[in-house]
Amino acid sequence: MAALPILSTPTETFPPEAISAAQLHWEGATAAQLNFMRRVYERQVANAARRRAFVGDVPVADLAEIETGVQARTAAAIACRNLLTAARAQLRQLQQQGEPRVQSVQRIQVTSGYRSASQQFASWQTNFPMYYERTRDSRDPLAGGAHGAAAVRWLAAYIGGRLGAPGYSLHNNGLAVDLSVIENGVRLRAITTAAHIQLWRQSWLFEWLTRHAADYGYHQNTAIDEPWHWEYRGTQATATPSLLATHDESEAFLLEHPFPIADERFDFDPAESLSESQPIYTVLDGDARIRTGPPQWQVTARRIPRYTRVQIRETNGAYAYAMGVDGTDYGWTAQSNLGTFYKDLDRFATIPLVPLLPLPVRSEWSALKQAMVRTYNRLGGLMGAIAPLLTIPLPAVLAVWYVESRGASHTPNQALIRFENHLFYNRWGKDNQERYNQHFQHGGHNGIAGRRWENHQFRETPEAPFQPFHGNQTQEYRVLALATRLAGEETALQCISIGGPQILISGYRLLGYDSPRAMYDAFQHSERAQVLGFFDFCQYKLGHGRNRGALLRHLAALNWNAFTRGYNGTGKVAVYSPRLQAAYAAVSDLFPESILNPPAEASRATHSLTAAWLEETTPIAAGREELTHVSLLRSHRGTQPDLVLRWNAMSPSPRQIDVVVHLHGYSSDRERMSLSRTKEPNSGLVNPNNAADLSLGRQRPTLAILPRGHYFGGRSGNGYSFPTLIAPMGLQGLMDFCLYHWSSQLGVAQPSIGRLIITAHSGGGAALMPILQHNNPHEVHVFDALYQDASALIRWAQARIRADYIALQTPRIDLETWMRSEGGALRVFYRRETATQPYSLAVHRAIAPSLSRLSALPDPSQRLADWYRVEQTPVAHGDIPRRYGWTLLGDITSHLPGTTPPML
Numbered sequence: 001m002a003a004l005p006i007l008s009t010p011t012e013t014f015p016p017e018a019i020s021a022a023q024l025h026w027e028g029a030t031a032a033q034l035n036f037m038r039r040v041y042e043r044q045v046a047n048a049a050r051r052r053a054f055v056g057d058v059p060v061a062d063l064a065e066i067e068t069g070v071q072a073r074t075a076a077a078i079a080c081r082n083l084l085t086a087a088r089a090q091l092r093q094l095q096q097q098g099e100p101r102v103q104s105v106q107r108i109q110v111t112s113g114y115r116s117a118s119q120q121f122a123s124w125q126t127n128f129p130m131y132y133e134r135t136r137d138s139r140d141p142l143a144g145g146a147h148g149a150a151a152v153r154w155l156a157a158y159i160g161g162r163l164g165a166p167g168y169s170l171h172n173n174g175l176a177v178d179l180s181v182i183e184n185g186v187r188l189r190a191i192t193t194a195a196h197i198q199l200w201r202q203s204w205l206f207e208w209l210t211r212h213a214a215d216y217g218y219h220q221n222t223a224i225d226e227p228w229h230w231e232y233r234g235t236q237a238t239a240t241p242s243l244l245a246t247h248d249e250s251e252a253f254l255l256e257h258p259f260p261i262a263d264e265r266f267d268f269d270p271a272e273s274l275s276e277s278q279p280i281y282t283v284l285d286g287d288a289r290i291r292t293g294p295p296q297w298q299v300t301a302r303r304i305p306r307y308t309r310v311q312i313r314e315t316n317g318a319y320a321y322a323m324g325v326d327g328t329d330y331g332w333t334a335q336s337n338l339g340t341f342y343k344d345l346d347r348f349a350t351i352p353l354v355p356l357l358p359l360p361v362r363s364e365w366s367a368l369k370q371a372m373v374r375t376y377n378r379l380g381g382l383m384g385a386i387a388p389l390l391t392i393p394l395p396a397v398l399a400v401w402y403v404e405s406r407g408a409s410h411t412p413n414q415a416l417i418r419f420e421n422h423l424f425y426n427r428w429g430k431d432n433q434e435r436y437n438q439h440f441q442h443g444g445h446n447g448i449a450g451r452r453w454e455n456h457q458f459r460e461t462p463e464a465p466f467q468p469f470h471g472n473q474t475q476e477y478r479v480l481a482l483a484t485r486l487a488g489e490e491t492a493l494q495c496i497s498i499g500g501p502q503i504l505i506s507g508y509r510l511l512g513y514d515s516p517r518a519m520y521d522a523f524q525h526s527e528r529a530q531v532l533g534f535f536d537f538c539q540y541k542l543g544h545g546r547n548r549g550a551l552l553r554h555l556a557a558l559n560w561n562a563f564t565r566g567y568n569g570t571g572k573v574a575v576y577s578p579r580l581q582a583a584y585a586a587v588s589d590l591f592p593e594s595i596l597n598p599p600a601e602a603s604r605a606t607h608s609l610t611a612a613w614l615e616e617t618t619p620i621a622a623g624r625e626e627l628t629h630v631s632l633l634r635s636h637r638g639t640q641p642d643l644v645l646r647w648n649a650m651s652p653s654p655r656q657i658d659v660v661v662h663l664h665g666y667s668s669d670r671e672r673m674s675l676s677r678t679k680e681p682n683s684g685l686v687n688p689n690n691a692a693d694l695s696l697g698r699q700r701p702t703l704a705i706l707p708r709g710h711y712f713g714g715r716s717g718n719g720y721s722f723p724t725l726i727a728p729m730g731l732q733g734l735m736d737f738c739l740y741h742w743s744s745q746l747g748v749a750q751p752s753i754g755r756l757i758i759t760a761h762s763g764g765g766a767a768l769m770p771i772l773q774h775n776n777p778h779e780v781h782v783f784d785a786l787y788q789d790a791s792a793l794i795r796w797a798q799a800r801i802r803a804d805y806i807a808l809q810t811p812r813i814d815l816e817t818w819m820r821s822e823g824g825a826l827r828v829f830y831r832r833e834t835a836t837q838p839y840s841l842a843v844h845r846a847i848a849p850s851l852s853r854l855s856a857l858p859d860p861s862q863r864l865a866d867w868y869r870v871e872q873t874p875v876a877h878g879d880i881p882r883r884y885g886w887t888l889l890g891d892i893t894s895h896l897p898g899t900t901p902p903m904l
Contacts, residue, residue, distance in 0.1 A: 014042045015049045017056070019121050019166050026129060036147040037128055043156035048168035055172040057116045063174060068515065070113040073174035076217075076232035080110060080177055083216040087208055095412060104184045105204050106525040111189060111228075114174040117167035123327045124159075124166055130329045131159050163327060170221070175232045177218075181205040184729055185349045185528070190228050194776050194799070199728055200227035280325060281338040282512060283308045284544040288337035290330060291319065297332070304330050307509060310338065339544055341512030343522075343532040348382065351740065352631055353528055355380035359590060369586045371407030372398050375500075376587070378409065381631070382531050385740065390535075390549070392556045395591060399583035400534070400555070400567070403576060404502040410527045417496045418470060419479040422452040423506070424495040428487040438462040439482060451571065458482065490516050499523040499530035503537050511536045542566050558584070620746060622649040622694035626676055632737050633724055636710040639672055643707050644680050645738060646694060650701035656754035659735055660685065660696070660704040660889065662881075663725075663771075665762025665785070666718040673720075675708045682878065684759055684783070684885015697890035700754065705738050709767075722767035728774045755821075757889070760785045761881045772796045779825040781888055783881040784873075786830065786839035793826075794846040797868060800824030801850050804864055819867055825892040828870040829880055829899070844870035844902045867892065871899040 014021075021038035029037070064077035072080060087108050094102045135155055142150040170176045180189040183203050188196070200206055206227045213219065218230040288304040291297045294316055304310070310322040310330065320338060322330045342348055358377040361370050375398055376383075387394045408416050421442040429436030441457040443450030457466040458479050469475035476496075483492035493516040494506040505516045511533045513519040522529035538551035554563040560577040568576050627643040636642065650657070662683045667673035680686060685704045687693035696702050709720035724730050735753065743750040756777040760768040765785025769792040772780075780793065804823045808815055819825070826847075830840035851865045875883050875898065887894045 014046055015054055017054045018045050018049065019117060021045075023121070024125055024128075026125075029129075032147055033132070036152070037132070039152045040128070040155045040159065041124065043152050044160050045165045045168070047156060047160060048165035052168045052170075054167045055117065055169075056167060057118050058114060058172075058174045063114060066110050066113055066177070068109070068518075070110050070177070071174070072113040072177060072232070075234070076175050076177070077113075079216045079218065079232055080113075083213060083218060084108060084110065086212065086216070087205065090208065091204075092413065102204055105181060107180070107182045107187075107521060108205060109180050110177050111180045112171060112178040113176070115169060115171045117169075117172050120164060120169065120172070121166035124163055127163060127327055127329055128159070131155065170229070170231070176221075177230055177232075178226075178228050179205070179209075179230065180228065186729060187349075188228070190226070195774055197225055197227060198774055202728055203227075280344055281310050281312060281320075281322070281340055283310065283322075283333075283337055284339045284540065285337040288333050291332045291334075293332055294319075302331075304333060304337070312338070336544070339540065339548065341532075342386065342535045342539075343512055343529065348386070348532060349528075351385045351736070352381040353379050353531070354631070355384055357629065366586065368402070368407075368583065372402050372583060372587045373590070374409070375401055375405075375407065379500075379527060379531055382528060385744075386531075386535055388744065390552050390556060392552065393558070393584075393588075393591075395584050395587045396555050396558060397534075398587060399580050400563075401500050402583045403579045405500040408500075410500065410530070412526070413524050414473070414477075415499050415524045415530075416473065416502070417476050417480065417498050418502060419456075419476055419483065419496050420453065420504075421456040421458070421495075423504075424483055424487070424492070427491050427495060428483075432486075435486065439486070441466055453571070493517060493520050499533070500527065501530060501534040501537070503533060507537065507541070510540045538567070619652055620647075620650045620654075620748070623647055624694060625742075625745070627741070630737070632733055633707060635724060636708060636722075637671065638708050638711045638720075639674055641675055641708065643705065643738070644676055645742060646685055646696060646704040646706070647742065648695045648698055648702050653748045654701040654751045656701070657739070657751040658698070658700050658702040658755040658757065659739075659753050660702060660757045660759065661731065661735070662704070662706050662885075663722060663758070663760040663764030663767050663785075664706070664709060664720065665764050666716065666720055668718055670713070670717055671711045673708075673711070675706060679708075680706055682882045683761070684781070684881035684889065686882070687886055688882050697886045701751070702889075703738065703742060705734065707734060709764075720763060722764075722771075726767050726770040731771055731775050755779065757781070759783065759881065759885060762877065763787070769793065778823070779892055780827075781885065781892075782826075782828040782840075783884065784830055784834075784836050784877050786828065786836045786843070788839065790839045790843050794843055797824070797826050797843070797847050798850060800826070801847060801864060801868060804867075808864075815863060823867065825867045826869070827884075827888055827892065829873045829875075829884065830870070831874075831877060832872055832903075834877075840870055841902055870902055871896070872902060873899050 021041045024034070024038050024041060026034050026037055058073065062073055063071045064074040065071050066077045066080045067084070071077065091102055091105055091108065095105075132155075135158060136146060139146040139151040139154060142148060142154060144150050171178075178190050180187060181203060182188070183199075183205070186199060188200050188203055188205075209218070209230065210220075213230055217232050217234045219233050220227070221229060221231055283304045283306055286306045288306065289299045290302040290304060291299055297319060304322060308330075309325045311325060312320045313323050314321040315335065316332075318335055319332050320335045321332050322338070324330060354377065358380075359373050361373050361377075365373070372395075376394075379401070380394070380398075383397050384394050387397050405416055410416070421440045422445075424440065425436060425442060425445065429440065437446050439458055439460070439462070441448050441455065442452055443454040443456075444452045448455050456470060457468050459466050460478070460482055467475075469479050480492055480496060483495060486492075494504070494508075497504045498520065503511070505519050508514075508516050508519040511519060513522070519533070523533065535552070538555065539549050542550040551563060551566045554566065560580045561573055564573045564576040564580065623646075625645045626641040627645065628640040630642040633642045647657075662685060664675075664679040664683065667678055669678055673679070681691070683706055685696060685706060687695070687697065696704055707722070707725065709722050710724075712719045712721055722730075725734060735756075739750050739753070756775070757779040758768065758771065758775075758777045759781040761783040762785055765782060766788060768780070768782070768785065769788065769790065772792040772795075776796070776799075780796070782793070786793075801824065804819065807818055807822070826843075828840050828843055830836040847868055847870075851868060873880060873884075873896075884896055887896065
């Protein structure tokens with residue numbers, strides 16, 4: 001069937017070199033649907049061809065692997081391997097030298113390279129029926145109907161924002177790579193939010209790449225703001241010109257179309273672009289059948305491949321609709337086929353390893369007790385966060401850690417390992433017995449007495465005497481190196497147990513790792529990976545589905561025999577079970593009853609961490625809580641409490657919750673200032689007419705956070721600042737902590753953040769500016785707080801206004817609905833002839849032109865001015881947040897008595 005051109009002008013023709021629309025097929029589609037599909041495809045390709053040249057499939061002979069399955073053209077792949085080797089080597093050197101900047105840096109990886117046009121074409125074809133159904137209601141009202149020319153243009157732009165046109169990606173030519181790194185507990189990857197890009201540009205890896213990538217022929221594409229994306233151009237920077245249009249051209253096209261098209265901002269591996277709020281699941285069942293939809297749920301002959309990573313788009317009873325992170329639309333399958341890994345959940349990436357209150361180590365204690373307390377002081381924060389969720393007494397986790405590690409602490413890049421000769425024999429030695437016997441011995445083989453896990457010895461040369469090596473880490477690493485030389489790294493690594501929990505690397509899939517090396521590197525770098533790996537191993541060691549979490553349940557019940565049988569093996573029960581029991585008893589007297597016997601309602605039988613799988617029935621009542629000695633704020637000098645939390649009534653287990661963070665100002669009480677007595681009543685979080693009202697004036701589920709600042713005094717002696725929160729991940733860390741604490745206390749799954757609202761009063765405005773450089777809130781309320789340059793606030797507001805304007809040009813998007821759910825808002829208040837007036841007026845002058853231009857446009861754009869305002873007020877400085885804050889939380893567009901527009 002010939003392609004069906006639908007382009008609106010003679011100059012917009014389908015490029016002849018592109019993959020023909022005639023190759024598209026759609027099983028079960030009508031002739032009209034197939035016609036529409038091909039027209040949409042041609043429109044999207046034509047859009048892309050305006051800005052880039054087509055790149056067809058690169059011959060296999062011209063490609064080479066960089067690592068972990070990622071390919072590029074041969075020269076680019078070799079250069080990238082060299083680049084990665086150099087970056088990792090310098091990182092290790094600096095870490096060994098104790099350089100503070102790099103201690104939190106780990107896992108430098110290449111995540112995306114060459115992607116063929118054919119692969120992208122297949123993905124486009126597979127996903128089109130889903131996009132078609134999802135957008136039906138939006139296309140029906142358009143001129144010409146759901147299959148008309150307007151619908152073609154609309155759907156082409158819609159798909160372009162989600163899936164690039166085949167053959168027009170910067171990755172199709174095999175000369176572009178995307179990199180990732182973990183720094184300060186955050187995985188930096190291809191995520192296009194302003195805050196994430198800012199973190200990338202502040203990272204050690206980006207700094208290193210900026211200085212050294214050109215030495216390996218890699219350069220940034222300066223037409224796009226993607227610090228993770230690097231292009232190979234050889235030794236000459238102009239050898240491979242960018243295929244992307246200028247930034248100005250891209251901006252113009254965005255303004256012309258109702259949805260963003262597939263420029264490089266949307267051109268990255270789908271596995272790296274998933275929403276941070278949506279967890280990634282892994283298919284654990286080797287027989288994960290795909291079913292028809294409701295109500296029949298009939299089993300089909302198709303299966304989702306084991307270990308496929310997916311997201312759940314919808315749930316219905318026991319079934320989930322699975323979408324692959326690569327964009328593949330799999331369909332419905334049983335939820336029991338899927339599982340999550342603790343290591344992949346962002347909520348555990350920022351929880352401190354150390355506990356809020358470390359325990360003293362007393363000299364009169366036994367060596368066992370001292371060692372376990374030292375382990376708690378290193379890891380009790382993260383262990384203590386997860387264990388109650390599973391109703392496991394924290395000392396039980398410490399007991400396993402001590403018995404497996406013998407109390408040894410972790411040294412980066414020298415993690416505790418144990419090489420198992422008998423496993424090496426199973427994987428390599430039985431097929432190479434002569435060479436194995438020259439270097440290794442184990443019980444039950446070749447005349448050696450004992451069981452197979454006993455009497456392990458080795459020698460590096462056939463002439464040397466055999467010698468034992470267990471208990472000597474230097475020797476363990478020598479044995480690992482020998483096995484690597486003989487059998488290769490992948491085989492050798494799967495014969496060691498590693499880290500404090502001594503988990504065999506051969507079980508890397510059970511912990512959610514893609515390769516033995518990935519697990520080895522993670523455990524070598526950090527005890528965080530080891531703690532999370534322990535809980536993941538216990539989740540899936542005995543199976544998934546009904547067997548998921550069996551080891552965790554044994555540990556929760558303190559059934560040491562059953563736990564040992566599953567964790568260490570049947571032959572080890574008599575040895576390990578008494579050791580675990582003794583270790584648990586050694587420290588039980590140090591912990592309160594609530595830790596020794598966590599309430600059963602803190603967990604569900606499935607041990608699932610997914611809100612959609614929890615069955616909650618009791619609504620959450622409005623409440624308030626004061627928190628003292630919060631570890632995250634320990635550097636803030638002042639009087640307790642550290643935090644006040646307030647929340648409104650809401651339905652059980654909300655999926656999302658809005659967050660309000662208030663930054664208070666100076667205090668004449670100085671260091672003795674009490675947050676709850678002095679700042680909370682005047683924060684705008686309290687109903688000025690009814691202090692007992694905890695509703696926050698809002699209908700949406702909302703958690704309000706009032707942190708105490710750091711008392712520094714200053715010239716006035718009244719100064720407070722927020723040093724912890726102005727760090728790049730400071731505010732995010734505070735919100736993560738508060739959400740985790742709040743959900744744990746209420747026994748519900750932790751929700752994601754819906755709208756973020758930041759309010760600032762007086763001196764709190766100084767912290768607001770750097771916070772806006774690292775965060776993108778939906779709303780900002782400024783209560784006479786601009787005593788300094790407000791450029792950061794202006795940049796944020798202008799970006800929000802433009803984003804709202806573009807969104808509101810889309811058909812069928814209602815202004816009220818959009819602005820109250822996704823849109824931005826700014827309210828700035830100042831007092832006339834005071835120090836805040838000039839900076840407040842600067843904000844007004846900066847945003848007024850944009851709002852003025854919009855006022856000339858048809859509704860609804862002209863009403864954006866209701867959401868972005870700078871106003872003068874006669875209210876006393878200290879009383880402004882109390883008078884206005886509560887009302888604005890209820891409705892940000894509220895007209896406030898006495899306020900007037902700026903008098904310029």
